[in-house]
Amino acid sequence: MDKKQVPSSIKDQQLVEKRRNQMVKGAVTLFKEKGFHRTTTREIAKASGFSIGTLYEYIRTKEDVLFLVCDSIYERVKERMEQVIDMDQQSISSLKNAIRSYFQLIDDMQDEVIVMYQEVKSLPKDAQEYVLEKEKDMVHMLEMVIKNSLPYTLSDKEMKLIANNIFVQGQMWSFRRWMLQKDFTLDEYIDKQLNLLIQMLKLDEHASEMK
Amino acid sequence: MDKKQVPSSIKDQQLVEKRRNQMVKGAVTLFKEKGFHRTTTREIAKASGFSIGTLYEYIRTKEDVLFLVCDSIYERVKERMEQVIDMDQQSISSLKNAIRSYFQLIDDMQDEVIVMYQEVKSLPKDAQEYVLEKEKDMVHMLEMVIKNSLPYTLSDKEMKLIANNIFVQGQMWSFRRWMLQKDFTLDEYIDKQLNLLIQMLKLDEHASEMK
Amino acid sequence: MDKKQVPSSIKDQQLVEKRRNQMVKGAVTLFKEKGFHRTTTREIAKASGFSIGTLYEYIRTKEDVLFLVCDSIYERVKERMEQVIDMDQQSISSLKNAIRSYFQLIDDMQDEVIVMYQEVKSLPKDAQEYVLEKEKDMVHMLEMVIKNSLPYTLSDKEMKLIANNIFVQGQMWSFRRWMLQKDFTLDEYIDKQLNLLIQMLKLDEHASEMK
Amino acid sequence: MDKKQVPSSIKDQQLVEKRRNQMVKGAVTLFKEKGFHRTTTREIAKASGFSIGTLYEYIRTKEDVLFLVCDSIYERVKERMEQVIDMDQQSISSLKNAIRSYFQLIDDMQDEVIVMYQEVKSLPKDAQEYVLEKEKDMVHMLEMVIKNSLPYTLSDKEMKLIANNIFVQGQMWSFRRWMLQKDFTLDEYIDKQLNLLIQMLKLDEHASEMK
DNA sequence: AATGAATGAGCGTTCATTCAT
DNA sequence: GATGAATGAACGCTCATTCAT
Structure with a gap:
């Protein structure tokens, strides 16, 4: 830790x-x-x-370089997520903004995300655990954002699952670029994923109420 | 091709x-x-x-072995998907069954999925493209299943996006096992993902109508 | 062992x-x-x-080569010592012959002796012990030769010491060649060392009696 | 020189x-x-x-350090030998004292002796010769001690040989410690070597006469 | 006089690939 | 068709030495 x-x-x-x-x-x-x-x-x-x-x-060792790379990537991602994600705000639009920012961040750091994605397993066991721990932190940040933005409550497990889904959908933009990026622009991708999310969370109805 | x-x-x-x-x-x-x-x-x-x-x-070359391995894995995955996915059925439950089967299949072949996932990038460019083509086929199968099961129509892009999401959620069960498999049993994972999907597709209301 | x-x-x-x-x-x-x-x-x-x-x-590893070298040297030295040393004979002349043979053997294998001498310490610990054990065997052979040739008995410690002295005097011919080999021919060296030994063991007097 | x-x-x-x-x-x-x-x-x-x-x-260069080390060791050994060896005294007991002192000195400086012993060959040729020259000096000192202590004369070659034997028996105490030092205490080793020497030089009979 | 960051030749070792049998 | 001994390019890494500060 x-x-x-x-x-x-x-x-x-x-x-x-x-x-x-x-x-x-x-x-x-x-x-x-x-x-x-x-x-x-x-x-x-x-x-x-x-x-x-x-x-x-x-x-x-050479592996130290890989660790430094992974560590630096996470550090930068986390830093930017912290800047961008306002965990106190309680509104759908703040949720949307947070996730939009996360997706944009991933787009910005595509190369890094791909490297991380494909090479963590080449790290020595202990470094791997350290890096995975950081990933958990980031998923947890997404979890908090969702939790705070929802007008109703979800079970912890559901929160966790949704956060993981979003987290992976972000990464997917990078590592499945060969499939996605010829069919979608970034904005399109974000908009459509957000719409699906909103539907999934049944926030469209509430939206009218709250906004 | x-x-x-x-x-x-x-x-x-x-x-x-x-x-x-x-x-x-x-x-x-x-x-x-x-x-x-x-x-x-x-x-x-x-x-x-x-x-x-x-x-x-x-x-x-050694890379030929990798190609053979990747090819064989895809072949087996695809084969099983074909067995399991009935693309003619038009019902929510058939959709659910198909996706459930896909998730179970991934769970069965966890090791293979991880190998594929981490090593495709080591394939020579042309082999990579060939293998990616197969992946597209598989996503396409999921797309068809959804399309046929929905009582309403979605745009191609939305279909594609949803299919990709599901596809990656399957893989996620393997390559994020360190995060997911200590919080969820496979059945839990499947059930919760399916519930979210149903909500996302607004099939819960239709469900009563249709069934 | x-x-x-x-x-x-x-x-x-x-x-x-x-x-x-x-x-x-x-x-x-x-x-x-x-x-x-x-x-x-x-x-x-x-x-x-x-x-x-x-x-x-x-x-x-490279150290394996060194071990092989050391092992082979000892093997050859020991083999030749066994050929040359008749441990059953009980006479001063057989003692002399044995030691003379040992000195000639060392002269023959000068390069090998020097290598062994200077490089054993570069061996990994376990190989070092193995090789040292072999050296003990060889000293022991000399000990036996002396023991069997003496018309009187000596304490074990004295035997051991004398055997060590002879053993090292042999090696000395190689590793102090810069000092000895310009003042002595091999035969001279052997003769003089043997004379000293005979005197030390007080065998000159007995010699007349026995012969 | x-x-x-x-x-x-x-x-x-x-x-x-x-x-x-x-x-x-x-x-x-x-x-x-x-x-x-x-x-x-x-x-x-x-x-x-x-x-x-x-x-x-x-x-x-790094080798300069080795030279400095070897030089310093020889200097110290020689210095102590000079302190301890009285080359003017003409008696068996002074011979014994000198040799005893030399053996004790070696025991004191075991580590240094071993270093010298194993590393001289790593010195550049010229430094090697310089150091070897010093060793000759030391052997010569032993030679003088014996010469002066003997009540009879020996040929130069015999003197030289005996001096070399003693010199090497000293070093042997260090570099064959694994063999000797578990069977002998230092004093035992010295006593026994001295006894053998006395016998070799036939000084035991003379001893009674002279003392 | 003292420092320590920078250098790169050179080391021990590995392993994909070949080919004579 | 099967074998496994032989090859050598290439790797990760070290460390004696230099030189700007």
Whole structure:
């Protein structure tokens, strides 16, 4: 549950931060293109703008790079979700806005989402658990948004299920792009998914009442 | 769209078939355990019950094995879907049955679904497209089922979206098992997803009318 | 105490034997010239007459090569000692012959002795113990020879000490060659060491009596 | 034969001396534990209490450290031998005392002896020769002690041989500790070796006469 | 004089693939 | 048709050394 640390032999923490950002940026592109396993450490180093030796001053193993990438993605997703999701608001439109924002966020970070999606399983067990924990947090955020926006209550299980559905529908936009993105624009996709959601939650009727 | 061919240097087609079945059976287990990249051709040969030399009489590259595996999985999934999904029936309960069957099928083939899910991207581009085409077929089957079962019509796009949602909800049961399978039994999961679907499609009211 | 086994992925045991002999032969020369650490696996492969890939079909790690080298040296030394040392004979001249043979053997295998001497400590702990055990056996052989040849008895400790002294004096001929071999010919060295030994054991007086 | 110099870019000779002492002290411990090759320059720097950059201000190469270590060990051994060995005394007991002191000295410096023993061969050729020269000096000291203590004369070659034997018997106490030190206490070892020596030199009879 | 980030040649090892038997 | 020994390109990683600060 604690912030998992990847040790570095460099002392200057600011530099570590900076170099790792370069690294993650370079690695995401590569991982997206060829996957984690087909990407070599030398390629990562090159894409990051430094030598293989320098790369290894900031990580211990290739898997550390993957962890850093995953961690950074989640961090950024979570950060943006927090900015965008107002969990106090209690209205259908705030729910819609939150979900719309989440979908837009996923669209923004398509490459990252795809990488995460396909490569988490290449992480060592403990890193995998750490990352999964973060995913739970994010699903939980969606859960809260729905809960607070509904004019009625749902069982915990139902909440959980719906949150998972939405969460996966977001990711689906990225990893099933070959199927979806030639038939839908992002806005279309969002609108249609929201409509279905609204129907599912029977919010259309209430909407008139509340609005 | 044609049946993609993996060439073999062995003439006897029956033997080729037989050996490849052994191969797929052995490989699935290995891929499931350690993923495609961490599995060696020697391990595949051993698990298949023949030597590395023999393995290469029936395939050209390691990726051929992956293709064979993916192809076989899709074939089996599709086959079972065809058995189970009656696309002529026009009723809510037949819709429910179809989807229930699909979810059960996914539960049955969890390991295979995960392998497919995580390794398709390791396939060469052309094999990837071939396999994706099969996935489209399967989504299309779901689409047809819904279409035929609805007492009203939906736009093609909506149909497609709903079919994709259901399709992914099925897969989600496998690849998000760490999140879902400790909170839900399979039946619970199916029931709740079906309820949500029914609500979403506003079939609950019609249900009384129709049945 | 068991014959420690280095596993090979090659099945044909005769071939394994043959290849490992090539390997040991090539490696000894290299290790003598540059030491274990400065010798690369590629150099070993080349000196053995096969590719790096083939090398690794017959061993697991570089340290295995060192172990094979050490083991083979001890095996050969021991074998020759057994041939040469007649432990039943009870006479001063048989003692002399035995020790003379041992010294000649060491001279023959100078390179090997030096390698063993300098590199055992690079072996993994368990291999080290195994090899040391063999050394004990050899010292023990010397002990027996002395014991059987003496017309009087010595305490076990004294026997052990003398055997160790002789054993090390043998090795000394190799690893202090820079000091000894420009002042002594082998025969001179042997004669003088034997004389000292005879005096030490007070065998010169008895000699007249016995002979 | 000259004092071999390791150049430093630092001018202040006192500082050079001081830093190199730190360096040697740190390095001996490390070499003892893991050998020269398995010890990294970073570890040496750390154990010496300064940074890797600073380390390289006082040496040119890693091998320089090894040379400094070997040199320092020999210096200390020689120094102590000089303190302890009275080369003017002419008696058996002074011979015994000298050799006893030498053995005790070796016991004191076991780790250092082992380091020296196993790593000299890693020194560059010229440094090796320089160090070997020092060893010759030490053997020569033993030679002188024996020569002066004997009531009769021996040929130079015999002297040399005996001195070498004693020298190596000393070292043997360290590098064959696994064999000797569980069977002998240091005093036992010394006593027994001395007895054998006395017998070898036929000093037991003379002893009564002289003393 | 001291630091430590950067470098890259070079290491040990793996494994997909080939081909003589 | 089956075997498995042989190959070598390529990988992940290390570490002695340099040099700007």
